[in-house]
Amino acid sequence: xxxxxxxxxxxxxxxxxxxxxxxxxxxxxxxxxxxxxxxxxxxxxxxxxxxxxxxxxxxxxxxxxxxxxxxxxxxxxxxxxxxxxxxxxxxxxxxxxxxxxxxxxxx
Amino acid sequence: xxxxxxxxxxxxxxxxxxxxxxxxxxxxxxxxxxxxxxxxxxxxxxxxxxxxxxxxxxxxxxxxxxxxxxxxxxxxxxxxxxxxxxxxxxxxxxxxxxxxxxxxxxxxxxxxxxxxxxx
Numbered sequence: 218x219x220x221x222x223x224x225x226x227x228x229x230x231x232x233x234x235x236x237x238x239x240x241x242x243x244x245x246x247x248x249x250x251x252x253x254x255x256x257x258x259x260x261x262x263x264x265x266x267x268x269x270x271x272x273x274x275x276x277x278x279x280x281x282x283x284x285x286x287x288x289x290x291x292x293x294x295x296x297x298x299x300x301x302x303x304x305x306x307x308x309x310x311x312x313x314x315x316x317x318x319x320x321x322x323x324x
Numbered sequence: 325x326x327x328x329x330x331x332x333x334x335x336x337x338x339x340x341x342x343x344x345x346x347x348x349x350x351x352x353x354x355x356x357x358x359x360x361x362x363x364x365x366x367x368x369x370x371x372x373x374x375x376x377x378x379x380x381x382x383x384x385x386x387x388x389x390x391x392x393x394x395x396x397x398x399x400x401x402x403x404x405x406x407x408x409x410x411x412x413x414x415x416x417x418x419x420x421x422x423x424x425x426x427x428x429x430x431x432x433x434x435x436x437x438x439x440x441x442x443x
Contacts, residue, residue, distance in 0.1 A: 218387070252429040261420055261436055262371065267429035305371060309428030312386055313361075313373035 219243055221306050221316035229324040236293040238319045240306035245286050250309040253282055253291045256318075257302045265304075266291060298323075326351040328421045328434035336415075336441050342408040346421030346434060347401070353379050354399045359424040362395060362406045364417040365436070372417075376424055377404055411441045 220243040230236055240251075248269040254262035264273040266282035269289060279294040293300055301323050306316040332344035346360070353360060361376035375385035377395045385393050394407040408415060419439055423432040 250428045254430070261422075261433035262430070263433075264429055264431050267425070267427055267431075273429075273431065307371075307430070312384075313424075313428060315371040315373070317370045 218312060219246060219308055219310045219314055221308060221314055223304075223306060223316035223319045225319060226317075227320045227322060229322050230296055231324045232296050232298055234296050236291075236296055236300070236321060238291040238293075238304055238321070240284075240289040240291070240316050242287045242289075242308060244310075246289075246308045246310065248285050251282075251284070251289050252307045254305045254307065255300075255302045256305065262305060293321075296321075326423060326432045328423065328432055330419060330421050330434045330437040332437065332439070334438060334440060336411055336439060337443050338412055338441055339410055342406070342411050342415060342419075342439055342441070344406045344419055344421070344437065344439070345403050346405070347403050348423075349402070352399075353397060353402050353404065355379075357426060359384070360395075360397065360404045361422045361424045361430065363420045363422055363430070363433075365420070366414075366417045374406065374408075374419075413441050415439070416441045 222241045224239045251269040253266040256262040270282045281292045283290050303318045305318050327349045329347045336342045359376040362374040377383045392409045397404040418436040420436045421434040422430045
């Protein structure tokens with residue numbers, strides 16, 4: 218099973234700042250099978266990025282994904298108030314696994 | 325717009341079988357191209373993939389749960405279902421049904437349903 222480790226666990230930033238979230242895999246992951254999600258309290262996760270760098274339908278262009286192999290990054294260029302949430306990365310190897318999440322909180 | 329809705333008991337006794345159904349609207353399970361999945365989230369914790377099914381009936385399960393999980397599909401009702409046997413308090417979680425693309429991204433989710441395991 219591929220283990221995904223996200224860092225930092227919590228990120229404290231202000232609106233307007235840039236957020237960089239990391240996802241590291243225990244072994245190489247196909248970029249085709251790396252996704253990012255946003256989850257707000259009481260809601261289901263929402264797909265942001267698939268294929269490591271493709272934005273899902275309706276996702277603002279301030280969200281971008283990059284990376285390959287074992288290191289992937291989600292970047293939010295300028296934080297809006299509605300971006301403060303928990304973010305998960307997810308991969309598919311022989312099974313689907315998720316990272317433990319990064320909580321993005323208002324500083 | 326595809327919509328998914330979970331239904332089933334919110335309370336299950338230990339050692340019994342948890343049963344949930346997901347009803348899909350706005351799209352047909354039989355059209356193919358997607359996997360239909362169950363995912364759970366323990367209270368205050370991260371996400372755990374349980375497994376998924378293709379419209380043909382082919383199933384793929386999380387190895388850690390495989391011995392207790394059965395996912396089935398009823399294309400005539402546009403529904404798919406989850407059975408998790410021999411539950412314990414550790415199975416208390418919000419259970420989501422979801423659609424998984426061929427690229428293994430989860431693009432549509434149900435709202436989730438909390439299932440508590442308690443006597």
